[in-house]
Amino acid sequence: MQLIDNFNFAGKKAIVRVDFNVPLNKETGAVSDDTRIRGALPTIKKIIADGGSAILMSHMGRPKQNPDPKFSLKQIVSAIESNLGMKIQFVDDCMKADAAVAALKPGEVLLLENLRFYEEEEGKPRGEFANDDEKAAAKKALKDKQKEFAKKLASYANVYVNDAFGTAHRAHGSTAVIADYFDENSKMFGFLINSELKAMDSVLNEAKAPFTAIMGGAKVSDKIMIIENLLNRVQNLIIGGGMTYTFIKALGGKIGNSLCEEDKMDLALEILNKAKEKGVKVYLPTDAVNADAFDANANTCVSKTNETPDGWMGLDIADESIKTFDEVIANSKTVLWNGPMGVFEMDKFAKGTTAVAHAVAKATSNGAFTLIGGGDSVAAINKNKLADKVSYVSTGGGAMLEYMEGKVLPGIKAIRGK
Ligand code: AMP
Numbered sequence: 001m002q003l004i005d006n007f008n009f010a011g012k013k014a015i016v017r018v019d020f021n022v023p024l025n026k027e028t029g030a031v032s033d034d035t036r037i038r039g040a041l042p043t044i045k046k047i048i049a050d051g052g053s054a055i056l057m058s059h060m061g062r063p064k065q066n067p068d069p070k071f072s073l074k075q076i077v078s079a080i081e082s083n084l085g086m087k088i089q090f091v092d093d094c095m096k097a098d099a100a101v102a103a104l105k106p107g108e109v110l111l112l113e114n115l116r117f118y119e120e121e122e123g124k125p126r127g128e129f130a131n132d133d134e135k136a137a138a139k140k141a142l143k144d145k146q147k148e149f150a151k152k153l154a155s156y157a158n159v160y161v162n163d164a165f166g167t168a169h170r171a172h173g174s175t176a177v178i179a180d181y182f183d184e185n186s187k188m189f190g191f192l193i194n195s196e197l198k199a200m201d202s203v204l205n206e207a208k209a210p211f212t213a214i215m216g217g218a219k220v221s222d223k224i225m226i227i228e229n230l231l232n233r234v235q236n237l238i239i240g241g242g243m244t245y246t247f248i249k250a251l252g253g254k255i256g257n258s259l260c261e262e263d264k265m266d267l268a269l270e271i272l273n274k275a276k277e278k279g280v281k282v283y284l285p286t287d288a289v290n291a292d293a294f295d296a297n298a299n300t301c302v303s304k305t306n307e308t309p310d311g312w313m314g315l316d317i318a319d320e321s322i323k324t325f326d327e328v329i330a331n332s333k334t335v336l337w338n339g340p341m342g343v344f345e346m347d348k349f350a351k352g353t354t355a356v357a358h359a360v361a362k363a364t365s366n367g368a369f370t371l372i373g374g375g376d377s378v379a380a381i382n383k384n385k386l387a388d389k390v391s392y393v394s395t396g397g398g399a400m401l402e403y404m405e406g407k408v409l410p411g412i413k414a415i416r417g418k
Pocket of ligand 1 (some may be wrong): 146218219222243259315326338339340341343344345416
């Protein structure tokens with residue numbers, strides 16, 4: 001597999017799939033968080049420093065009509081320019097870039113308009129269909145058009161670089177299909193994907209014990225696959241967030257109005273049994289901060305997790321759980337954290353998540369390798385200004401989850417074959 005580190009881009013045109021799906025300020029239209037732009041800079045800088053030119057392509061949002069100015073990448077040109085420290089060019093139709101590409105000189109950067117202005121990018125037909133057969137036929141026809149779409153993008157360049165980890169779990173035109181039009185030596189991952197893979201592989205394959213996985217968030221159903229995969233690897237499994245209560249109810253506890261997936265209770269018990277068989281210690285929160293409404297100004301009370309009073313719902317872990325989790329995390333040599341411990345968007349219910357963020361930072365300073373993934377845990381790390389106090393913060397929520405579940409990601413397979 002070709003590595004970007006020892007590739008010389010001199011005189012080459014590189015088409016680079018980046019993840020510039022950045023949030024915009026609703027009033028000003030300015031980029032409100034440029035983390036994803038910054039993530040792609042090492043790759044872009046390497047290409048132009050070598051004397052190559054970079055053609056950047058990305059999606060932004062989920063446009064329904066095409067084109068839609070709300071989702072135009074033109075809005076992020078100035079944010080890219082200020083990050084790169086240079087002017088870039090922009091083409092307002094990703095399928096009509098021949099002239100701009102031909103005129104592109106070494107050291108220059110060109111950004112293509114939102115790829116999702118073409119339904120070929122996702123390969124999902126848009127519009128209404130009379131029935132499933134019609135939809136299936138449209139999807140099949142679109143698959144062929146997707147190949148043409150990817151081929152056209154490929155025609156702009158001699159080299160394909162994928163650095164969009166956030167969409168690596170999608171088999172889209174620009175993330176997977178395009179790779180078929182480049183030979184082994186002219187397709188590669190960018191620096192961002194490489195570091196994501198390195199961080200995830202070191203947790204999956206080289207974890208030092210004790211390895212603790214901290215799983216939070218709303219639903220068991222979203223996390224079940226990753227938990228199952230991790231049970232073969234971890235010594236400790238900490239569970240928090242809304243999914244706690246599916247476990248607690250399955251164990252016979254009283255959960256009041258707390259979130260619960262009744263149809264996942266058997267699964268929750270199965271997980272606990274499997275963990276026992278494998279010798280994995282499972283830590284469920286023992287106490288909780290409850291609210292009398294799902295509201296930032298709700299009244300609160302603390303109770304045992306399995307004795308939630310009627311009419312109340314558990315929205316955060318409380319002090320006893322925080323103390324236990326903190327100790328387990330601080331004594332770990334490898335930590336993976338995905339998902340908040342409570343409704344951390346509301347200040348009253350953010351304490352548990354903040355405490356876990358600090359515990360993960362403490363473990364890191366004690367020498368642990370710590371990996372944080374998933375939008376909410378990443379937000380919690382950033383909010384507490386701990387991003388440089390942990391080992392790695394992943395940029396891809398869904399992609400990271402799927403990789404850690406043991407799935408093959410189409411964007412990764414397209415380049416390294418697995
Ligand atoms: P996820 O996307 O599955 O990681 O879930 C994140 C969401 O779970 C966040 O928006 C949290 O507010 C929510 N959440 C965390 N704990 C709870 C809880 N105890 N009850 C309801 N929602 C929760």
